Amino acid sequence: MSNVFKALSDPTRRRVLELLRQKSMTAGELAEHFEFSKPTMSAHFAVLKVAGLVEAEKQGKQVIYRLKMSVLEDALFGFAKTFGLSVQPEKETKS
Amino acid sequence: MSNVFKALSDPTRRRVLELLRQKSMTAGELAEHFEFSKPTMSAHFAVLKVAGLVEAEKQGKQVIYRLKMSVLEDALFGFAKTFGLSVQPEKETKS
DNA sequence: TAGATTATTAGCTAATTAACTAATTGTTGT
DNA sequence: ACAACAATTAGTTAATTAGCTAATAATCTA
Numbered sequence: 437m438s439n440v441f442k443a444l445s446d447p448t449r450r451r452v453l454e455l456l457r458q459k460s461m462t463a464g465e466l467a468e469h470f471e472f473s474k475p476t477m478s479a480h481f482a483v484l485k486v487a488g489l490v491e492a493e494k495q496g497k498q499v500i501y502r503l504k505m506s507v508l509e510d511a512l513f514g515f516a517k518t519f520g521l522s523v524q525p526e527k528e529t530k531s
Numbered sequence: 532m533s534n535v536f537k538a539l540s541d542p543t544r545r546r547v548l549e550l551l552r553q554k555s556m557t558a559g560e561l562a563e564h565f566e567f568s569k570p571t572m573s574a575h576f577a578v579l580k581v582a583g584l585v586e587a588e589k590q591g592k593q594v595i596y597r598l599k600m601s602v603l604e605d606a607l608f609g610f611a612k613t614f615g616l617s618v619q620p621e622k623e624t625k626s
Numbered sequence: 627t628a629g630a631t632t633a634t635t636a637g638c639t640a641a642t643t644a645a646c647t648a649a650t651t652g653t654t655g656t
Numbered sequence: 657a658c659a660a661c662a663a664t665t666a667g668t669t670a671a672t673t674a675g676c677t678a679a680t681a682a683t684c685t686a
Binding site: 462463464467474475478479481482494496497498499 | 661662663664665666
């Protein structure tokens with residue numbers, strides 16, 4: 437739980453999660469969206485991985501990162517429940 | 532937003548919020564629930580205050596802390612929305 | 627006014643964080 | 657085998673964090 441909130445406490449990492457929500461991406465592809473050095477971004481990815489919020493799959497020389505939505509959901513849910521709040525998938529909006 | 536998640540990333544502070552959810556309390560009353568020194572607890576309160584999650588009211592020599600539930604709710608909501616999740620007050624359970 | 631009480635501030639330490647550059651690892655293509 | 661590429665690790669730095677004790681501030685009460 438602490439690891440999840442720690443991970444979410446940095447805006448860069450929150451943005452990474454948002455990007456991954458759109459689609460899974462390689463480390464390099466993700467890094468292109470930011471001005472930080474690649475090693476710095478790699479460290480951010482590691483924090484997200486420790487928190488369980490993303491998973492990494494090596495494909496050739498690249499590493500594909502995927503958002504683990506259920507972990508994010510469960511973490512928010514578990515915390516929110518303590519405060520009498522519920523977290524649920526939003527109702528669909530018409531496209 | 533970062534300040535809120537930063538505040539929530541520490542288990543002691545999360546516990547403080549839970550306690551305040553039951554009822555508002557003075558700094559000393561809160562501190563009794565923990566083994567840390569009072570200055571350490573005071574620092575935790577300050578972090579929560581900066582995040583806007585609690586408010587402090589001085590009453591005589593004591594300081595009463597109150598949970599600002601709406602701030603917590605809005606922060607979770609704002610974040611969750613980005614990921615297609617909704618946060619709402621839970622349905623009442625029968626007492 | 628002096629003492630007791632409540633809480634915070636000051637000042638310290640050890641550990642962690644977020645950033646960088648340089649070096650390394652692992653994989654692909656020639 | 658070697659060069660190029662993708663990503664991470666190593667090593668450094670400055671800033672922040674979470675804990676402590678001691679000191680201070682503010683308020684009450686005898």
